[in-house]
Amino acid sequence: xxxxxxxxxLSFKYDQELIFDHLNLTVAKNKFTTILGTSGSGKTTLVKxxxxxxxxxxxxxxxxxxxxxxxxxxxxxxxxxVFENQNDIFIFKTVLEELAFPxxxxxxxPKQIDEKxxxxxECFNIKHLLHQNPNMLTASDKELVNLLMALIKNxxxxxxxxxxxxxxxxxxxxxxxILKEKIKNKELTVLYFTHNTEDSLYSDDIxxxxxxxxxxxxxxxxxxxxxxxxxKAHLELPFIVDxxxxxxxxxxxxxxxxxxxxxxxxxxx
Amino acid sequence: MEIKVNHVDYTYDDKTKAxxxxxxxxKDNTITGIIGAKAAGKTTLAQILALEKFPVNGSVQMKTxxxxxxxxxxxxxxxxxxxxxxxxxxxxxxxxxTVYKEIDFMLNTYEYVTLNHEKRIKDxxxxxxxxENLLHRHVNTLSQGEKKKLMLAKMLSYNPKIIIIDEPSLDxxxxxxxxxxxxxxxxxxxxxxxxxxxxxxxxxxNKLADYIYVIEEGTVKEEGRKYDVFSGDxxxxxxxxLPLITSFIKxxxxxxxxxxxxxxxIYDLMKDVYQSAR
Numbered sequence: 001x002x003x004x005x006x007x008x009x010l011s012f013k014y015d016q017e018l019i020f021d022h023l024n025l026t027v028a029k030n031k032f033t034t035i036l037g038t039s040g041s042g043k044t045t046l047v048k049x050x051x052x053x054x055x056x057x058x059x060x061x062x063x064x065x066x067x068x069x070x071x072x073x074x075x076x077x078x079x080x081x082v083f084e085n086q087n088d089i090f091i092f093k094t095v096l097e098e099l100a101f102p103x104x105x106x107x108x109x110p111k112q113i114d115e116k117x118x119x120x121x122e123c124f125n126i127k128h129l130l131h132q133n134p135n136m137l138t139a140s141d142k143e144l145v146n147l148l149m150a151l152i153k154n155x156x157x158x159x160x161x162x163x164x165x166x167x168x169x170x171x172x173x174x175x176x177x178i179l180k181e182k183i184k185n186k187e188l189t190v191l192y193f194t195h196n197t198e199d200s201l202y203s204d205d206i207x208x209x210x211x212x213x214x215x216x217x218x219x220x221x222x223x224x225x226x227x228x229x230x231x232k233a234h235l236e237l238p239f240i241v242d243x244x245x246x247x248x249x250x251x252x253x254x255x256x257x258x259x260x261x262x263x264x265x266x267x268x269x
Numbered sequence: 270m271e272i273k274v275n276h277v278d279y280t281y282d283d284k285t286k287a288x289x290x291x292x293x294x295x296k297d298n299t300i301t302g303i304i305g306a307k308a309a310g311k312t313t314l315a316q317i318l319a320l321e322k323f324p325v326n327g328s329v330q331m332k333t334x335x336x337x338x339x340x341x342x343x344x345x346x347x348x349x350x351x352x353x354x355x356x357x358x359x360x361x362x363x364x365x366x367t368v369y370k371e372i373d374f375m376l377n378t379y380e381y382v383t384l385n386h387e388k389r390i391k392d393x394x395x396x397x398x399x400x401e402n403l404l405h406r407h408v409n410t411l412s413q414g415e416k417k418k419l420m421l422a423k424m425l426s427y428n429p430k431i432i433i434i435d436e437p438s439l440d441x442x443x444x445x446x447x448x449x450x451x452x453x454x455x456x457x458x459x460x461x462x463x464x465x466x467x468x469x470x471x472x473x474x475n476k477l478a479d480y481i482y483v484i485e486e487g488t489v490k491e492e493g494r495k496y497d498v499f500s501g502d503x504x505x506x507x508x509x510x511l512p513l514i515t516s517f518i519k520x521x522x523x524x525x526x527x528x529x530x531x532x533x534x535i536y537d538l539m540k541d542v543y544q545s546a547r
Binding site for chain 2: 038039040044084138139140141162165166168169170195196197198234235236239240242243246247250252260261263264265267268
């Protein structure tokens with residue numbers, strides 16, 4: 001299976017209004033794909049179609065499974081989701097219970113659960129949060145716990161809908177590095193839905209969504225070539241890519257840079 | 270309206286000290302940026318400035334009125350009509366009714382006097398860039414960005430003199446962020462409002478703050494004009510990131526000893542790089 005997601009000619013109506021009109025979309029397996037679009041471009045509606053929460057006029061195939069009512073249980077067992085701030089997403093009184101719950105449902109032994117949580121503590125430095133009330137945490141910590149609840153199940157696919165927006169930069173980079181490591185080991189595929197163009201620098205592939213249409217998709221190197229595309233979708237290029245374009249115009253550099261350090265090094269040898 | 274924060278302490282029930290001898294002067298008709306990493310005390314400070322919490326020690330002075338640990342209820346209620354506040358957790362502050370009713374509720378609660386409620390509601394939507402077509406839509410059907418703009422519309426509807434927003438750029442794409450910057454500048458210059466923005470998004474604050482306070486562990490670590498604060502060394506000691514453009518310039522200056530100026534605008538930076546590196 002080369003593609004983790006296939007959507008062919010899907011149309012979707014909501015209350016008589018046509019939202020998606022013959023949508024075509026494929027996402028490669030074992031890659032970090034960012035679906036970039038402004039507020040209202042259709043990101044969350046698309047996520048709901050992937051999750052079977054909404055049904056269009058064509059079958060969506062996710063992770064080789066047809067997204068239909070009968071298959072949802074099987075589908076959800078392979079997917080982890082990280083959605084943006086919902087009120088009352090935490091049902092337990094401690095972070096520890098929240099993290100253990102997804103595993104208890106999957107019949108891990110108490111010892112295995114402890115080991116997994118210990119591993120997360122080591123990796124993400126969250127030991128001090130374990131016995132706190134998750135609803136009382138700062139926005140950044142809530143988001144981290146939400147993400148860890150998805151990761152602890154070892155999902156094959158991680159779907160993130162703006163779920164990293166409150167993380168401080170260091171935590172976000174740590175999270176992304178770990179996701180990329182898993183992707184490299186062919187253990188994970190990430191679909192990251194966001195309007196934050198800076199975050200697209202982390203990804204392998206980019207899909208540009210504008211007003212419920214896929215404008216283009218490809219590797220990030222390819223997509224960044226097309227400035228007009230970003231303008232059309234009301235998106236700004238990432239700072240370092242924007243600066244790269246401007247300096248290329250004056251022949252100061254000959255390609256797009258994704259790292260400030262590399263660009264500074266090359267400009268002032 | 271000038272606001273003075275005098276030696277404010279705030280301790281939570283579980284003994285966490287969120288604010289520790291905090292002192293600030295917010296000048297009338299300015300845009301002040303209060304920046305800090307997570308758990309710096311930003312949200313607690315926002316709640317105190319918005320009169321949702323009161324200092325455990327110290328006081329806040331707004332014009333001639335002093336707010337301390339205990340206050341006259343009526344005085345606070347009157348003062349609140351002059352303050353508009355958007356919390357980081359603004360999703361909790363909707364009625365979860367139609368757009369029309371959400372704004373109408375604010376006009377009634379804050380006793381905004383107008384002969385034409387409907388016009389005031391439509392104008393509030395217009396000013397934040399939301400379509401009139403959304404008037405009878407339920408809040409649940411809006412995208413997150415639209416919800417954020419609706420909260421802005423609710424806050425502005427009763428014409429508060431002081432605007433306080435905790436994490437203003439949250440949930441706004443770059444296009445909407447630029448629209449918000451224009452809106453806040455207009456609120457300052459045309460409507461003479463005093464604006465306080467609390468944020469960890471230094472890129473956003475860099476674009477419009479007149480004056481900046483850096484807070485960490487509930488106290489002021491640094492203050493000044495944005496050029497001084499962002500180009501200095503204090504900020505790097507906190508968990509905050511510099512604006513991207515400032516990071517780049519700092520890197521060039523420190524790693525390569527290049528003498529380029531601190532700039533706000535990428536076009537100015539481009540010219541400087543061209544001069545320096547060719």
